[in-house]
Amino acid sequence: MLRSLKIATAFFVALLGLLHVLGNLANLEAAIGFVGAVTAGSEQPFYTLYGPPAMSRVLHGLALALILAGELAVAGLASAAVFMMLKNRSADAQLFAAATRPAVAACAVGMLVWFGIFIVVGEGYFMIWQTAAGAGPIAGAMRYGTVCGLFMVFLLLAPDSDP
Numbered sequence: 001m002l003r004s005l006k007i008a009t010a011f012f013v014a015l016l017g018l019l020h021v022l023g024n025l026a027n028l029e030a031a032i033g034f035v036g037a038v039t040a041g042s043e044q045p046f047y048t049l050y051g052p053p054a055m056s057r058v059l060h061g062l063a064l065a066l067i068l069a070g071e072l073a074v075a076g077l078a079s080a081a082v083f084m085m086l087k088n089r090s091a092d093a094q095l096f097a098a099a100t101r102p103a104v105a106a107c108a109v110g111m112l113v114w115f116g117i118f119i120v121v122g123e124g125y126f127m128i129w130q131t132a133a134g135a136g137p138i139a140g141a142m143r144y145g146t147v148c149g150l151f152m153v154f155l156l157l158a159p160d161s162d163p
Contacts, residue, residue, distance in 0.1 A: 001162060002158045002159060002160070002162050003085070003089050003096060003160065003162060004089075005154075005158070006085060006100055006103070006154070006155055006158065006160075007082055007085045007086060007089070009103065009151050009154055009155060010078045010079075010081040010082045010085060010100070010102075010103035010106070010155070011078070011082050012151070013074060013078035013103060013106050013107055013110065013147075013148065013151055014074070014075050014076075014078035014079040014081075014082060014106070015075075016074065016075075016078075016110065016144060016147065016148075017071045017072065017073070017074030017075030017076075017078060017106065017110065018071075018075040018079075020071040020074075020144075021068055021071045021072050021075060024064070024067070024068055024071070025068070031064055032057070032060050032061060032064055034133060034137070035060045035063050035064045035067075036054075036057065036060040037131075037133060038122060038126050038128050038131070038133070038134060039053060039054035039055075039059065039060060039063060039126055040053045040054065040055055041053040041126060041127070049125070049126065049127065051125065053126075066117065067113060067117060070109055070110075070112065070113035070117065071113060073106070073109045074106045074107075074109050074110045074113065074148075075106075076106075077102045077103065077105050077106035077109060078102065078103050078106035078107075080102045081099065081100060081101070081102035081103035081104075081106065082103075084098075084099035084102065085099045085100060085103070087099070093159070093160040093161045094160075096160045097160040100155050100160070103151075103155050104152055104155050104156060106148075107148040107149065107151050107152035107155065108148075108152065110144065110145065110147075110148035111145050111148045111149055111152075113145075114140075114141040114142075114144040114145035114148065115141065115145040117141075118137060118138060118140075118141030118145075119138065119141055119142065119145070122134070122137070122138065122141075123138055
């Protein structure tokens with residue numbers, strides 16, 4: 001039972017990353033525009049940025065590429081884990097535990113993307129918490145990073161002994 005739940009967990013982590021990549025690609029101009037608005041620091045009503053803003057469209061594209069690469073890594077690692085866990089679902093506990101590792105890595109990458117990029121950099125440096133446009137992405141990043149963290153805890157702590 002727990003092995004099936006771990007496979008389902010990895011599947012949902014893969015789906016989380018994939019849906020974000022597809023959503024950003026389907027709305028590429030809006031995504032670049034949002035990254036540009038945030039990194040330019042133009043909508044800060046209370047505080048100004050204490051460092052240089054990113055005004056270049058090239059930098060905006062690079063920042064979005066970093067986000068997309070992280071989301072794609074989440075999807076890829078978790079998908080690989082799903083296939084590995086399905087292949088090893090009847091194997092001994094050590095082999096199945098090894099098959100969960102890419103899913104654990106996917107969760108860690110997800111936390112780096114949604115907590116690291118959005119919360120630490122976006123909220124801490126670019127102060128998007130004070131903009132109308134930033135409230136939704138910050139709330140979403142908190143949800144997605146938390147989901148990844150809780151799924152990672154389940155993948156690491158639940159026993160792998162039930163075939």
